[in-house]
Amino acid sequence: xxxxxPIRDIKVVDKRRKLRDLTELKNSINxxxxxxxxxxxxxxxxxxxxxxxxxxxxxxxxxxxxQVIETDExxxxxxxxxxxxxxxxxxxxxxxxxxKRRKEIYEAMYPETKREATLKQYRNEIxxxxxxxxxxxxxASKTGYSPRTIQQEVQIADKLDENVKEKIRDTExxxxxxxxxxxxxxxxxEQNKIVEKIITGTARNVNDARKKIVxxxxxxxxxxxxxxxxxxxxxxxxxxxxxNSGYDTxxxxxxxxxxxxxxxxxxxxxxxxxxxxxxFLWATNPLLKEALRVIEAWGFEYKTNMVWIKDKFTYYGFYxxxxxxxxxxxxxxxxxxxxxxxxxxxxxxxxxxHSEKPEIVYSIIxxxxxxxxxxxxxxxxxxxxxxxxxxxx
Numbered sequence: 001x002x003x004x005x006p007i008r009d010i011k012v013v014d015k016r017r018k019l020r021d022l023t024e025l026k027n028s029i030n031x032x033x034x035x036x037x038x039x040x041x042x043x044x045x046x047x048x049x050x051x052x053x054x055x056x057x058x059x060x061x062x063x064x065x066x067q068v069i070e071t072d073e074x075x076x077x078x079x080x081x082x083x084x085x086x087x088x089x090x091x092x093x094x095x096x097x098x099x100k101r102r103k104e105i106y107e108a109m110y111p112e113t114k115r116e117a118t119l120k121q122y123r124n125e126i127x128x129x130x131x132x133x134x135x136x137x138x139x140a141s142k143t144g145y146s147p148r149t150i151q152q153e154v155q156i157a158d159k160l161d162e163n164v165k166e167k168i169r170d171t172e173x174x175x176x177x178x179x180x181x182x183x184x185x186x187x188x189x190e191q192n193k194i195v196e197k198i199i200t201g202t203a204r205n206v207n208d209a210r211k212k213i214v215x216x217x218x219x220x221x222x223x224x225x226x227x228x229x230x231x232x233x234x235x236x237x238x239x240x241x242x243x244n245s246g247y248d249t250x251x252x253x254x255x256x257x258x259x260x261x262x263x264x265x266x267x268x269x270x271x272x273x274x275x276x277x278x279x280f281l282w283a284t285n286p287l288l289k290e291a292l293r294v295i296e297a298w299g300f301e302y303k304t305n306m307v308w309i310k311d312k313f314t315y316y317g318f319y320x321x322x323x324x325x326x327x328x329x330x331x332x333x334x335x336x337x338x339x340x341x342x343x344x345x346x347x348x349x350x351x352x353x354h355s356e357k358p359e360i361v362y363s364i365i366x367x368x369x370x371x372x373x374x375x376x377x378x379x380x381x382x383x384x385x386x387x388x389x390x391x392x393x
Contacts, residue, residue, distance in 0.1 A: 002037050004063040011045045025055045037065040041076045048083040074105050085143040093174040096157035103154055106135045159184035164191045167199055182206040226389055230274045231375035237282040237357055238264045261290045269298040276333035283326045291328055300330035310351040341367035
């Protein structure tokens, strides 16, 4: 039923969207009239047509044609949300917030669609078809977005800190889904630090901000302090950046901040090594050429390598799935191992967490070069007798 309703009686319960420029809409209404009535509940709560209502207000209208729907409050809000989603006038952040609210409403109206309820049914061996589709499927059918898009954008709205949302709401970051997903995977304290760097212009994106923060907050020993000593044996597992991977973002970027080859090369390793020294450098197969560049830039000469054979492969790879990593060995000056301490070139050990290396490597190095000063760069473990520099200890 459509009827004219006094504009002063219409209640706008929730203004989720910012009011856009109404000039074009007002000109159209002034010329053609209001082609599509607004939609309200039986209590005159606005369901759809916020911009049309505001345009008519500014044109001085006292009444407005309205489609009146007899419905409850939650259904009315659901209808409003769906109309706004179809119009697609949101940023990714705004749309995520609206989708999150839609999920809350939908699962309140149809609790049997919740994942927890469905699993409970299966556990109790209740085999029955749900009367309603899942939130993601229902939303996809109403809006045209894919279920995966819906799930990701709800995750963004759900996981981002409220302070972060307000800081980025009017920035380009609010409409960058890739960057928002990266932020959403981090804890809220780190989100705030990262966003501060991005909005102040000191970092280009999430990965760049993470990298800057980590290397500003090295927890153990700073590189400047390392310069006070000289080290004969160095073990290093650089945070390689896989910008040659063909992917938009290298896999390691989801686990820790990476460094470019030039940034790794520019570390002052030359300044902290003795005249005769040895370097054990972890290198992955796609970046073998880059690893050799690092060796040369740090003043070492490549000699040989050891290979770590993992107990299982990863599903990341370029031409084959990776099941091994190389430990390159390079020397500066004259640095030969104790003959009785030499080990086989193949290390067979289980694969641990992402980037975690086998514990046995410490013992291998100590047996080859007993009594020297040991330094591990980018370390993640504490080891007695070793100086360690890194952010994951």
